[in-house]
Amino acid sequence: MDDFRALADAVAADIESGRLGPGDRLPTQRRFARDHGVAVSTASRVFGELVRRGLAVGEVGRGTFVRAGRHNPAAAIAEPAASRIDLELNFPVLPQQAGLLARSLEGLLRADALAAALVGPRPSGTPAARAVAATALTRQGWTPDPSQILFAGNGRQGIAATIAALVPIGGRLGVEAMTYPVVQGVAARLGVELVPIPMDADGLRPDALAAAGPLRAVYLQPTLHNPLGVTMPVQRRAALARVLTDLDLPVIEDTIYAFLRADAPAPLAALVPERTIVVDSLSKRVAPGLTVGFVVPPLAMVERMAAALRTGGWTASAFAIEATMRWVADGTLQLVERAKHADAAVRQQVVRERLAGFAVHADPAAYHCWWELPAPWRAETFVAAAARRGIAITPAAAFTVGAGRAPNAVRLAVSVPPVPVLAAALDTLASIARNPGGDNGLE
Numbered sequence: 001m002d003d004f005r006a007l008a009d010a011v012a013a014d015i016e017s018g019r020l021g022p023g024d025r026l027p028t029q030r031r032f033a034r035d036h037g038v039a040v041s042t043a044s045r046v047f048g049e050l051v052r053r054g055l056a057v058g059e060v061g062r063g064t065f066v067r068a069g070r071h072n073p074a075a076a077i078a079e080p081a082a083s084r085i086d087l088e089l090n091f092p093v094l095p096q097q098a099g100l101l102a103r104s105l106e107g108l109l110r111a112d113a114l115a116a117a118l119v120g121p122r123p124s125g126t127p128a129a130r131a132v133a134a135t136a137l138t139r140q141g142w143t144p145d146p147s148q149i150l151f152a153g154n155g156r157q158g159i160a161a162t163i164a165a166l167v168p169i170g171g172r173l174g175v176e177a178m179t180y181p182v183v184q185g186v187a188a189r190l191g192v193e194l195v196p197i198p199m200d201a202d203g204l205r206p207d208a209l210a211a212a213g214p215l216r217a218v219y220l221q222p223t224l225h226n227p228l229g230v231t232m233p234v235q236r237r238a239a240l241a242r243v244l245t246d247l248d249l250p251v252i253e254d255t256i257y258a259f260l261r262a263d264a265p266a267p268l269a270a271l272v273p274e275r276t277i278v279v280d281s282l283s284k285r286v287a288p289g290l291t292v293g294f295v296v297p298p299l300a301m302v303e304r305m306a307a308a309l310r311t312g313g314w315t316a317s318a319f320a321i322e323a324t325m326r327w328v329a330d331g332t333l334q335l336v337e338r339a340k341h342a343d344a345a346v347r348q349q350v351v352r353e354r355l356a357g358f359a360v361h362a363d364p365a366a367y368h369c370w371w372e373l374p375a376p377w378r379a380e381t382f383v384a385a386a387a388r389r390g391i392a393i394t395p396a397a398a399f400t401v402g403a404g405r406a407p408n409a410v411r412l413a414v415s416v417p418p419v420p421v422l423a424a425a426l427d428t429l430a431s432i433a434r435n436p437g438g439d440n441g442l443e
Helices: 003-017 029-036 040-052 073-077 097-109 111-116 127-137 155-166 181-190 206-210 234-247 299-312 318-329 332-354 379-388 419-434
Strands: 056-059 063-066 150-152 172-176 193-197 217-220 251-254 276-281 293-296 359-361 368-372 409-413
Touching (some): 040 056, 040 063, 056 379, 097 318, 127 293, 150 155, 155 181, 155 293, 318 332
Parallel strands (some): 172 193, 217 251, 251 276
Antiparallel strands (some): 150 293, 276 293, 368 409
């Protein structure tokens, strides 16, 4: 009989309704069995089913806890809960930027300008918009040809369109062994197999890519990698470019965080322009509420990428393109970027102070950091303990590709809370990490 599944359904309903909250400890299996009039073996199967569904996490001798969230790829695009301190999603919006952005849009509200911005969406935008976008995308050693720039609704849509254009159903896409969770969700929906490529302190290993077997493309973040914060050095980029050339392999270069590291080495697009598709957006540089994504393929791939954007429904609206390009053209974007450089530096200083003594890895320019947890903590139980204190963080498992064991670590996204709230949250996390017993529920 499947009685244990019915009991698991009942507990799951309590979790979904909020009667059991993230971090709450479930009763012992023996007590659960007694309360429900079932055998202990049945209770064990109930708890196993809850863990399998991603609703609970537990360790022998410590207990079983409601998870802070289902950390599958969909979690990366969920809406943040208003009642928690969000160290899970990374959308930096500065208090002063709304006024700056509003001034740039005053001209767009004229009837003639607005009429031009209300036309149907086109992946190629207008020649004027492409010329402006080229200035926003220029990196050290690389300036895109405006004729190759395409517009997506946002960076995620740009990634989805690029994968769809390059990798057929059942095809293999190489990714860093720790990668952006949305890529995992996109691949699953497109029927694409992800192949994790091992990394080291400098990022993806070229020798491991060469040994990965036949791939249709590879996706990576060479600057301020999410979640590890690694920026690939010049020598590694050069070695990777040689392997990509030898394999005749297209590479999707995600530069979403590159604006924070103006001193980063030249992008792969400057080293292997004939096989690099750059994907970027303004969601981090400006705000997620009104953004545009960019896809910059080699000239030979422009039509294929444009078709993928059109057929997937991933094109940007003309209004969004016009609004955001005004911010680029009049210098507003540059002002906001500079303010975010300073803001990220302040927040990383807070991280260094509040988490001193722990194994925290972060680039001083980044909006996220990687925390290797101290024993006896496991990532999932630490996430649950943090959730009990109203703090949302992300375990390494959310970024891990394949069946390999996830590192015992968490990512902290530090861009959303006000700095004093961030400092207090980090103090709380440090206290939890230093005291695995007591009210953290791991005694």
